[in-house]
Each structure stands twice: as structure tokens, then as C-alpha cells.
Amino acid sequence: MRIIVANDYDEMSRKAAHLIASQMILNPESVLGLATGSTPIGTYKELIKLYKDGVIDFSKIKSFNLDEYFELPKDNPQSYDYFMKANLFNHVNIGEEDINIPNGMCENIERECNDYEKKIIEAGGIDLQLLGIGRNSHIGFNEPGEHFETNTHLVQLDEDTIEANSRFFDSVDDVPTKAISMGIGSIMKAKKILLLASGAGKADAIYDTVNGPITPKVPASILQLHPDVVIIVDKEAASRL
Numbered sequence: 001m002r003i004i005v006a007n008d009y010d011e012m013s014r015k016a017a018h019l020i021a022s023q024m025i026l027n028p029e030s031v032l033g034l035a036t037g038s039t040p041i042g043t044y045k046e047l048i049k050l051y052k053d054g055v056i057d058f059s060k061i062k063s064f065n066l067d068e069y070f071e072l073p074k075d076n077p078q079s080y081d082y083f084m085k086a087n088l089f090n091h092v093n094i095g096e097e098d099i100n101i102p103n104g105m106c107e108n109i110e111r112e113c114n115d116y117e118k119k120i121i122e123a124g125g126i127d128l129q130l131l132g133i134g135r136n137s138h139i140g141f142n143e144p145g146e147h148f149e150t151n152t153h154l155v156q157l158d159e160d161t162i163e164a165n166s167r168f169f170d171s172v173d174d175v176p177t178k179a180i181s182m183g184i185g186s187i188m189k190a191k192k193i194l195l196l197a198s199g200a201g202k203a204d205a206i207y208d209t210v211n212g213p214i215t216p217k218v219p220a221s222i223l224q225l226h227p228d229v230v231i232i233v234d235k236e237a238a239s240r241l
């Protein structure tokens with residue numbers, strides 16, 4: 001694992017965007033794994049700038065998002081589909097047919113999960129997977145548990161995750177309790193992984209991810225076994241390292 005400590009959120013975001021941009025420049029047909037949450041918003045803003053400056057081009061890029069709330073329609077402003085359009089896709093030249101996000105409104109959950117895995121394989125696998133991390137060390141919506149879930153699956157969200165995400169909803173009761181998430185196996189198959197964390201609230205999760213035992217109780221700890229992981233953290237998230 002390579003760990004880069006940035007002075008603050010903005011520097012973390014710039015560095016992350018430049019790493020993603022270099023992947024896109026070297027391979028304009030890259031398959032990107034993308035994440036939602038507060039953490040990558042600054043990175044997406046920087047990517048939009050780089051696109052507008054003519055540095056990067058999304059016309060041949062394919063994207064796969066990590067997760068989506070279950071039974072939340074796409075036009076709900078809290079859906080991850082909505083988030084991705086608002087924060088990135090509406091501002092760059094990615095083709096609509098090249099965007100993949102699990103369908104939280106699907107009728108057959110098993111088929112949806114299997115099809116999502118198949119689509120990633122058919123696209124040639126993920127070249128660069130962007131990750132945030134939960135306070136409880138989840139990646140995607142792979143919550144702490146007794147074993148690592150391999151493939152895309154339906155997840156029961158942790159109380160802590162529901163509470164953390166309630167800041168985006170009118171009340172905690174409005175937060176969906178389930179989501180569809182790529183599994184730990186799907187994430188680990190990515191050729192490169194870029195994990196971002198900002199703020200003191202992530203310091204314990206980052207410490208355990210980097211230094212702790214590899215255990216499904218700390219889902220991100222599995223990244224210790226991946227051959228090409230870059231972690232970019234601000235000083236606060238790095239405070240226990």
C-alpha cells in the first residue's frame with residue numbers, strides 16, 4: 001500500500017483527480033470504478049476542470065459504481081444515480097450507455113447482481129477503482145461482518161452507516177436500510193485501487209485498514225492483500241498513522 005498524506009481535503013482531491021487523469025490519459029478506454037459520498041465530491045470537481053481544460057476525455061471511458069440504495073428511485077435526489085449525474089456525469093462527455101450503476105428498483109435482485117458482475121467482466125474488468133471508507137471501515141456498502149462477501153449482493157446497512165448517511169435525508173427514518181453493493185471480491189479484482197479519506201472521523205478506520213489484522217470486521221483491511229493500492233488521506237484522517 002502506498003500512503004500519501006495531503007494537507008487538507010482540497011489537496012487530497014487534487015492529487016486523487018490527477019491520479020485518475022493519468023490513468024485516463026494512458027488508457028483512454030479505461031474502465032473506472034466510481035464511488036459516492038462526501039469524500040469524492042472534490043475529486044469529481046477537479047476531474048470536471050481537467051475535462052474542461054482538455055486534459056482528459058470521457059468519450060471512451062466506461063464506469064461502474066460501487067453501490068446504490070435498494071428501492072430508492074433514480075430520480076430521488078438521494079439516489080446514487082442522481083448523485084453521479086449531479087456531481088460528475090452531467091458535466092463531462094461520458095456516454096450514457098457507458099455508465100453502470102446497480103439498479104435499486106430491480107425486480108429480481110439475484111439477476112441484477114449477477115448481471116452487474118457479468119457486465120464488469122465483459123468490459124474487461126475495472127482498471128482503477130475509487131473508494132471512500134466508512135467510519136466503520138466499510139468499502140462500498142460491505143459492512144463489518146463475519147465473512148467477506150464476494151460478489152455484488154444485497155446488503156442490510158449497519159446502524160452506524162444509516163446514522164452517518166442520515167445527514168443527507170430529512171430524518172433517519174427516510175434512510176433506506178438496504179443497498180446493492182459490489183462485493184469485496186469485485187473490488188479486489190480491480191487492477192488498481194485508490195482509497196480516499198478525510199477528517200478525524202476516519203482516523204480509526206484508516207489506522208485499522210493499514211495496520212490492523214485482516215478481518216471482515218474491518219472490511220477495508222483486505223486491501224492489505226491487493227498488489228496496487230494507493231491511499232490518499234488528509235492530515236486528520238492520517239492522525240493515528
Ligand code: PGA
Nearest residue numbers: 037038039040132133134
Ligand atoms: P463519506 O462516505 O465519503 O460520505 O464519508 C464514505 C463511505 O461511507 O464509504
